[in-house]
Amino acid sequence: MSLSPRTRLIAWCTSAALLATCVLCLVIVFRERPVIQGDKSIEASEWGERFRFRDVTAESGVDITYRNGQEADRYSILESLGGGVALLDYDGDGLLDIFVTGGGHFTGPEKKDINGYPCRLYRNLGNWRFQDVTADVGLDRIDFYSHAVTVADYNRDGWPDLLVTGWRRVALFRNDPVDPADPGKGRKFTDVTRPAGLEGHVIWATSAAWGDLDGDGYPDLYVCQYVNWSFENDPICARAGSDAARDICPPRAFDALPHLLFRNNGDGTFTDVAMDAGLHGPRKAEDYKRLSCVSRENIDRLTAADRAKEYGKGLGVIFVDLDGDGRPEIYVANDTTDRFLYANRCKPGQFCFEDVAIPLGVARDENGRLNGSMGIDAADYDRSGRPSLLVTNFQDEFHALFRNFSRPGQLAFRPDERAAGLASLGRQYVGFGTGFVDVDNDGWEDIVIVDGHVYRHPSGSTVRQRPVLLCNQGRVRGQDGVRFTDVSPAGGSYFANEHSARGLAIGDLDNDGRPDLVISHMNEPVTLLRNESDAKNHWLGVVLVNQEHKDVVGAKLTVAVGDRTLTRFAKGGGSYLSSGDRRHLFGLGAAPGPVKLTVRWPQGNEQVIDDLAADRYWEIRFGDSKARELKAGQ
Numbered sequence: 001m002s003l004s005p006r007t008r009l010i011a012w013c014t015s016a017a018l019l020a021t022c023v024l025c026l027v028i029v030f031r032e033r034p035v036i037q038g039d040k041s042i043e044a045s046e047w048g049e050r051f052r053f054r055d056v057t058a059e060s061g062v063d064i065t066y067r068n069g070q071e072a073d074r075y076s077i078l079e080s081l082g083g084g085v086a087l088l089d090y091d092g093d094g095l096l097d098i099f100v101t102g103g104g105h106f107t108g109p110e111k112k113d114i115n116g117y118p119c120r121l122y123r124n125l126g127n128w129r130f131q132d133v134t135a136d137v138g139l140d141r142i143d144f145y146s147h148a149v150t151v152a153d154y155n156r157d158g159w160p161d162l163l164v165t166g167w168r169r170v171a172l173f174r175n176d177p178v179d180p181a182d183p184g185k186g187r188k189f190t191d192v193t194r195p196a197g198l199e200g201h202v203i204w205a206t207s208a209a210w211g212d213l214d215g216d217g218y219p220d221l222y223v224c225q226y227v228n229w230s231f232e233n234d235p236i237c238a239r240a241g242s243d244a245a246r247d248i249c250p251p252r253a254f255d256a257l258p259h260l261l262f263r264n265n266g267d268g269t270f271t272d273v274a275m276d277a278g279l280h281g282p283r284k285a286e287d288y289k290r291l292s293c294v295s296r297e298n299i300d301r302l303t304a305a306d307r308a309k310e311y312g313k314g315l316g317v318i319f320v321d322l323d324g325d326g327r328p329e330i331y332v333a334n335d336t337t338d339r340f341l342y343a344n345r346c347k348p349g350q351f352c353f354e355d356v357a358i359p360l361g362v363a364r365d366e367n368g369r370l371n372g373s374m375g376i377d378a379a380d381y382d383r384s385g386r387p388s389l390l391v392t393n394f395q396d397e398f399h400a401l402f403r404n405f406s407r408p409g410q411l412a413f414r415p416d417e418r419a420a421g422l423a424s425l426g427r428q429y430v431g432f433g434t435g436f437v438d439v440d441n442d443g444w445e446d447i448v449i450v451d452g453h454v455y456r457h458p459s460g461s462t463v464r465q466r467p468v469l470l471c472n473q474g475r476v477r478g479q480d481g482v483r484f485t486d487v488s489p490a491g492g493s494y495f496a497n498e499h500s501a502r503g504l505a506i507g508d509l510d511n512d513g514r515p516d517l518v519i520s521h522m523n524e525p526v527t528l529l530r531n532e533s534d535a536k537n538h539w540l541g542v543v544l545v546n547q548e549h550k551d552v553v554g555a556k557l558t559v560a561v562g563d564r565t566l567t568r569f570a571k572g573g574g575s576y577l578s579s580g581d582r583r584h585l586f587g588l589g590a591a592p593g594p595v596k597l598t599v600r601w602p603q604g605n606e607q608v609i610d611d612l613a614a615d616r617y618w619e620i621r622f623g624d625s626k627a628r629e630l631k632a633g634q
Contacts, residue, residue, distance in 0.1 A: 047490035050440035051469055053517065053529040055494050061130040062098060064120045065525045066502070069105035069145075070456070075237075076106075077229050078114070078145065078167060080248050080454035081206060081315070082432070082502025084577030085518045085526065086149040087509070088160045090137070090175060091187050094630060095124035096507050096581060098518055100526050101164060104145025112231050114167055116144040128510060128530065138189045144169040148503075148577035152210030152219045155268055156549040162189060163221070165205035170223060172196050197269045203257050204229070209573025211319035211328050211553030212602060214346040218264035219551040219572070222330055224314025227254035244457035251335045251372070256311040258282065259332070263351060277351035280311045280340065293345035293352030302355060310337045316376035319572035320387050321554045323406040326602050328554040328572065331362070333373035333391050338363040343411060356411060362389060362402050366415040371397050372430075375504070375576040379436035380567040381420075381445040381472060382482050385558070387569050389413065392431025392449055392576070395461050398423045399431055399449065403481070421484040422447075425468060428461055430454060433504025433576040437515045441537035441587030443566055444472035447484060450501035450519050464498035467491075467519075494519075494529055507581025511631075513539035513615060515585060520578070538588040540595050541617035543630060544570060546602075550622075554602035557584055561614075562591040570602075588614055597627075 066083040083101035090097050102117035119142045122130035134140045139162075146166040154161050159175040173189035193199050204226045210219040229249075237249035258281040262270035275281050278291045285303040288294045294302065316333035322341075323329070330342040330353065341362050342353035357363035364370055372394030378387040386404040393399050403416040417423050429451045436445040451465035469491040470484040488495040503520035510516070514531035521527070540559060544552045555570035568584040588595070593614035599607045601622060609627050612618055618627040 047471065047487045049534045050442075051446075051471060051487045051490045052532045052534070053492040053494060054532050055492065055527060056128050056530045057525065057528045060128055060528050061132070062100075062122050062526060062528055064100045064102065065523065066101060066103045066520050067105060067117050067523055068103050070523070072106040072111040074106050074111055075246050075248055075456070076234060077227065077249050077251065077254070078204075081147055081226070082452075082522045082577065083146060083520050084148045084207075084433075084503030084575075084579070085505040085520050086151050086162065086579040087505045087507040087518065087581050088151045088162070088579070090121070090160060091123065092159070093124075095126060095511065096509050097124045098122045098130060098505075099139075099149055099162065100520060101146040101149055101166075101503075101577070102142070104167065114145050116142060116146055116166070118142065119146055119149075119164065124509065126510075128528075137187060138191075139173065141191065142171060144171070147205070148207050149579060150208045150210060150573065151579045151582070152551070152572070153549060154210065154219055154221075154264060156218065156551075158549050159187070163208055163210075165202070165208055165223065167204055168202060170198055170202050170205050170208070172198055192268065195268065197271065198262065201260055201272055205260075206315050207317050207573060207577050209317045209319050209330070210551070211572030212551035213319070213328060213330075213344060214263070214351055215327065215348045215602070216264075216266065217546075217548070217550035218266045219553065220264045220351075221262040221270060222317055222319070222573070223260040223262070224312070224317050224332065225257035225259050226315065226335070227251055227313050228257055229254050239455060239457060239459055242457045242459045247455050247457050251313050254313075255309045256313045256334075256337055258311040259314050261351065273351045278353045278355075279342070280306055280355065282306065291352060293343075294354045298354060298356070298359075301358065305338070312340055313337050315374045316391075316573075316576050318376050318378055318574045319553050320378040320569050321556065322378070322387060322404060323411050324386070324408045324556070326554055326600070326604055329411075331376065331378070331389060333376045335372050335374065336370055338370065339373055339391065341411070360411055360413055361415070362413050365398065365400060369397075371400065373400070374430075374432045375434035375449070377435045377574045378569065378571060379445045380569070381436055381447075383444075383565070383567070385565070385567045388416070390434060390436065390447065392434045395430050395453070395458070396427045398427060399425065399429075416481060419479070419481050422470070425486060429465055429468070430461070431468075432502045433519065433578060435504060435506045435575050435580060437506050438585065438587035439469070439471075439515065439531065440533045440535035441513065441539045441585075441589070442535060443564055443587045443589045444474050444482070446470055446472045448504065448506070448517060450499070450504050452500035452502065452522060462498065464500050466498050467495050467501060469495055492529070494527060499527075500524055502576060503578040504575050505578045505580045506575075508541070508583070508585060511617065513541060513585065515581070537590060538592050538614040540586045540588060540593075540597075540612060540614055541630075542568075542584040542586070542597065543617060543619045544584070544599065545619060545621045547622040550603075552602060556600045558598040558600075559586045559588075560596040560598075561588050561593060564589070564591065583617065
C-alpha cells in the first residue's frame with residue numbers, strides 16, 4: 001500500500017524527532033557517568049600511555065613453542081588443553097626466571113604412543129636477556145606429555161621447588177644446592193616424585209595449587225584432574241554447524257575424574273587425603289556423614305553429584321582466604337560441570353572441606369547454567385578489603401565475576417560481571433589464562449585474559465582469538481561498584497592480533513615495579529610482554545618470609561598511603577596451568593609515600609611496619625620490626 005506525500009512527511013519528521021531525542025539521551029547519559037579513578041578520571045586519550053606492552057620475545061633468548069601433537073590427526077581431547085608458564089627465582093639472585101612446559105605428541109604405528117616434548121627453564125640474566133639452563137639444572141629429563149607447572153617451597157628450606165603435571169604423571173623437583181658444602185656454586189633440581197609418594201596417583205592432571213590448608217606450616221597440594229579419555233574411550237565427534245567431518249570431542253562426551261588432595265607430611269612425603277577430607281569422589285552418603293565439616297542438609301546434594309560422576313572436570317584452581325578467618329578456601333574451575341568452592345574447616349593434622357559453591361551461587365552462571373570454565377583468579381578489585389573471584393569461560397558464555405561480601409566464617413558472593421562491564425566483551429571468546437593486575441599502578445586491579453579456541457573447526461568463532469586487557473575505571477558515581485573498560489587496542493601489537501593462547505603468568509621480570517606478562521600458546525612461540533606503562537605512578541613491592549619458612553598462603557597484606565587503603569592476598573595456584581610472581585605489588589598512584597604496611601599472617605599474628613619508602617621491594621620477615629630493602633643480586 002502506498003502512502004500519501006503528507007503521511008510520508010509526518011512519518012519522516014516523527015522518526016527524525018525520535019532519533020534526535022535518543023542522541024540527546026545518550027549524550028546526557030555519558031555526561032552524567034563520569035568515572036572516578038583514584039584522584040582523577042582516566043580518559044580514552046590516556047590509554048596508550050597507561051596500558052602499553054612491548055613484545056620483547058625476539059631479543060630475550062626465550063625460544064620455546066608448546067606443541068600439542070595435532071599433526072597426527074588423532075583429534076583427541078588431550079590436544080585441546082595446552083600448557084603453562086611459571087615465574088620463580090630459582091637461584092636467589094633477585095630476578096624472576098621462566099619455566100615453560102613443552103607439551104607432547106603421538107608416535108608409533110597407530111599413533112597411540114604418547115610422548116612428551118622438552119620443557120625449558122630460562123635463567124634471567126637481567127636487561128631482558130634469558131639463558132636456557134634446562135640441562136644445567138637437571139630439568140631436561142621430563143619425558144611425559146606436560147600441561148601445568150606450579151611453584152612452592154614444599155620442604156621449607158627457603159628455595160622454590162617445581163611441580164609439573166600432565167598425562168598420567170606429575171613430577172616434583174626439589175631445588176637443591178649443587179654442592180651442599182658450598183651453596184654459592186649454584187642450584188639444581190632433583191626429581192623426588194617417587195620418594196615423595198606422588199607417583200602412580202594420576203590419570204590426567206591439569207592445574208595444581210600449593211598452600212597450607214590445615215595450619216601446620218607446610219604447603220599441601222591440590223591436583224585437578226580432567227576427564228577419563230583414553231585410546232580405549234576415544235569416540236569420533238563432529239561439531240554441529242561445522243562442515244568438518246571430525247573435530248575434538250567436547251568434555252561432555254566423557255566422565256569426570258576425581259581430583260587429588262595431598263597432605264604434606266612435613267618429612268618430604270605426601271599422603272592422598274581427598275576422600276577423607278570431603279572432596280568429591282566415588283563416595284556414598286554414609287561417607288559424608290562421618291565428616292564433621294559437612295552440613296546435614298548438604299549431604300544429599302553432594303552424594304547425588306558423586307553418583308553422577310560429577311567429580312569436576314578440573315582446569316583451574318586457586319587457594320585464597322575468602323572469609324577472612326586465616327584459612328584458605330579452595331575454588332576450582334571445572335569444564336561443563338559445577339565449579340567447586342570448598343569451605344575450609346580444617347584443623348592442624350585434620351583435613352575437612354565442604355563444597356558450598358551451589359548454595360553460594362558461584363558454581364554456575366547467574367541463570368543457573370553450567371559453564372566451560374578454565375582460568376581463575378581472586379583479588380580485591382573493588383577495594384572492599386575482600387578477595388573476589390574471576391573465572392574465564394567458553395564461547396557463548398560470559399566470563400564470571402563474583403563480588404565478595406563475606407565475613408569471618410560466613411561466605412557470601414554476588415555476580416558482578418554485568419554491572420562491572422565484563423559482559424560487554426560479548427560471548428565470542430574462549431578464555432584461558434587470566435589474572436588481576438594493576439597495569440598502570442594507579443591502585444585499582446585491572447584484568448588480563450588470553451584466549452583461543454579448543455576446536456579445530458569452531459562454528460561462529462575462530463581458532464585464534466584476540467587477548468583482552470580491561471582497565472579498572474574505579475568507582476562509578478551513583479553506583480555501588482567499579483567498572484571495567486576494554487582498552488586492548490592500547491596494549492600494543494600483541495593485543496592487536498589474534499593468538500591461540502593458553503597459559504598466562506604475571507610478574508615483574510625487571511624489578512621496575514611494573515608487572516609484565518609471559519604467555520604460552522598452542523603451536524606458537526611463547527611471548528614475553530614488557531610493561532611500558534608511562535603512568536608515572538608510584539609502587540611498593542613486598543616479599544613475605546614466614547617464621548621457619550612456613551607457607552604464607554592465607555596471609556593478608558594491607559597498605560595505607562595517603563587516603564587510600566589497598567589489600568593483597570597470598571594465594572596458591574591461579575590463572576590457567578601457570579604460576580605467577582608470588583611477590584606482592586601495590587600501585588600507589590600519585591602518592592609518593594611513606595607507606596604503612598599491615599600483615600596478618602596465616603597463624604593469626606598481625607605485624608605493622610610504618611614509613612616504608614615507595615618504588616622499591618621490601619622483605620618482611622615474621623616478627624621483625626624492620627623491613628629489609630631488596631635489590632637484584634640479593
